[in-house]
Amino acid sequence: MSYVAIKGGGRAIAGAAAVTEYLRTEEGLGNPDAEPLEIDAILHQLRHLVDRVVSEGGVYHPQFAALAVKQSLGDTLEAAFALRAWRSTRPRLSATPPLDTSRMRLIRRISSAFKEIPGGQMLGPTPDYALRLLRLELMDESPEAFRAVARDWLENCREAQLPDSYPKVLDALRAEGLLPPVAKTRRQTAFDITREPLVFPVPRSAALATMARAETGSLLAIAYSNMRGYGDVHPTVAELRVGYLPVLLPHPVTGELAEAGEVLMTECEVVAMYAAAEPGGKPQFTVGYGACFGHNEVKAISMAILDRALQKGMQDGPANPSEDPEFVLLHVDGVDSMGFASHYKMPHYVTFQSDLDRLRTTQQKSGEPA
C-alpha cells in the first residue's frame, strides 16, 4: 500500500515554502543585474498597492504593508492578512478622539454636487481622465529618464498659495437646512471592531469600521449591486477628498492632545435622495459616509453608498442584500473570506467519509445500487 494518509506534513510544508521562495528569487539565476525589490521602491512606485494593503490590513504602517506586498509576491489579500496578523500581537494602548477631517492636508478634492465649492475643486493625482493606453516607453525605462520626470515636474511647478485646510461641502448644505444637523446625542466613542465582536444590530460606527478595512473588491461588488438595480441609492458625491490627516493623541502625562503624526486617507461623502426623518417631518437629503486609510477612491465611494443603504435598511427593513447589515458586514472582510475559501483546500476525509455513508444509505433506501 503506497498511500498512507497524509504523512510527512512537516517536510511537505518546508518544501512548499522553499519552492515559493525559489519563485520569488529565480530571476537572479539568469540575470546578473537582477536586484531584490526594495521596500522603498514598492512604497513609492506601487503606492496604490501599498494603500490598498494598509487599508484592508486595518493598520497604518505603509512600510510593513510594502514588506507584506513583497513577501506575498503582490497578492493583496495575503499581504493584508500578514499585516493584520502582526496587528493581533500589538496591545491597544490609547485611542484618538474623533478627528476633524476638515484639518486634512489635501492632495485632491472634488465635488460632483457643486461647480464651485468653498476652497475650490482640486484635481490632484488621478488616473480618471487618463487614456488607458499601454505606455510602451515604460517597458524599458532608463534610470535617467525616470529621475528627469520628477525633477522636471518640480522645476516647472508654480508656487501656489494653498490654504491649510478646506471647509467641508456638507457644512454648506447643512447651513441651508438641506441636510439634518449632526445629532448631538450620537455615540462619541467609536465601536472598536478589533476589540469587540459584532453582535447585531450594530451601531453605525461598527458598520463604518468594518467597511473601512473591508476588501475593496467585495465592497465594490455589493455597492455596485445597489447602484445598478438591487437598491435605491442614487448618490451624488458631495465631496471626495484625499490627503494627510493629522492624528492627535492624548499626551501620556498631561492628557493634552498632541499631534502624533499623519495618515494618508480618502474620505467620501455622498448625498442621496431626500427622505423625511419622521412621518410628517421636513424632507431633507440623506448622507452616506466613507473613509479609509490610503488613496482608495473606489473603496471610499463604495463605502459611502453602502453606509447610506445600510442606514435605510436599518430604518425601514432591508429590501435587498446591500441594505442588510448582516449580509454586508459579515461578507466584506477579505481576510475572513479568503481564509475560508482557502480552507477548502484542506483535507476533509473524515466529513467526506460521513457524507459517503449518508449517500450510500440513502441510495440503498431508494432502491438504487449502492
Add this chain to the structure above:
Amino acid sequence: MNAMPHTTGGNAYNFGFLDEYAKKEIRRAVLKAIAIPGYQVPYASREMPMGRGFGTGGLQLTLALIGPGEVVKVIDQGSDDSVNAVNLRRFIEMTCPGVSTTTRTAEASLIQSRHRIPERPLTPTQILVLQVPYPDPLVVVEPSEDKRKIMHGEADYSRLLVKLYEDIVQFDEITISHRYPTRINGHYVIDPSPIPRWDVPRLDHAAALTLFGAGREKKIYAVPPHTRAEPLAFSDVPFRVEDFRDEAGRRRACARCGCTDSFLDEFSSDAGEKVYQCSDTDWCDEKLLRKESLRGEAA
C-alpha cells in the same frame, strides 16, 4: 519557518503570540461558555497568522489556555502528521517556548482537533479544543444571526426538526452526515464542529471539558464535563452513527492494525481496491504496537 524569524532570536512576540489583553478576553469568554453550556459566546476574535478556517478559533483558545508544563497535541482529520496539524503544532512550539507537544492522546493535557474526537476516552485532566467553521446549527434554516439569537434564547429548534423531518420524507433517512445538531444540557443546540456522527455520542457525559472555537465567526462555546449532549432525533427514527459493515454485514477492520471499533477512512489502493484504515492515527499506532508486542511474546 521563514515567516517567524523573530521568535527564536528575541522577544518580538509575546508568549502565545496574542497580547495578554486578548488572552484574558478569551479566558473570560470560556468561563461564560462553561457556565451556560452550549451558548455561543461572542468574542473579538483576533487575526492569526494562518488562514481563517484553518483552525484560528481553536488556536486562540489553545494559546489563551496554555501555560508552562502543558503538553499539547494537535490533530487534523485524526492525524498528528497532516500538513495543517504539523503547521499549528509548529506555530505553538514557536510561540510558546517551554511547552511540550506530543502525538500521544494519553499524554496530552490540551488537545486541539479538527474533525475528530480521539478514539481513546479522555480524562478529567484533559481539555479538548475543537475547531469550528460554522458555530450555529440554525444557519441552515435561518441566515440572519439576529433572528437565530432569539430562536436559541427561546430554545426554538422547531425549524431544525422540520428539516430533519423533511429529510425523512424525501430520502427515508436523515441526510446530515457530520456537524450533527446536538442539544446540550436540555437547552441550546450546538454545531459540534464537523466531527462525524461517530464522535457525537462521546460528547455525552464526557469526563473532559470540550471547548469549541470559531475564529472567523467569532464565537466560543463549551460542553462542560458530565453534561448531557443529545443529538436531535425522533423516537421512531433514532440517531445513527456511520455504518462500517461490509456487504455481508460484518464490521470492516482497519487494514493496518485490525481494529474493528474505530472510525475508518476509506481510500483506494494503487491496485484500485477499497482499503479501510483508522482515521485516528495515534489509536492505530497504539493498537499496532500492542499487536506486535503480543506477537513478540508469543514467538
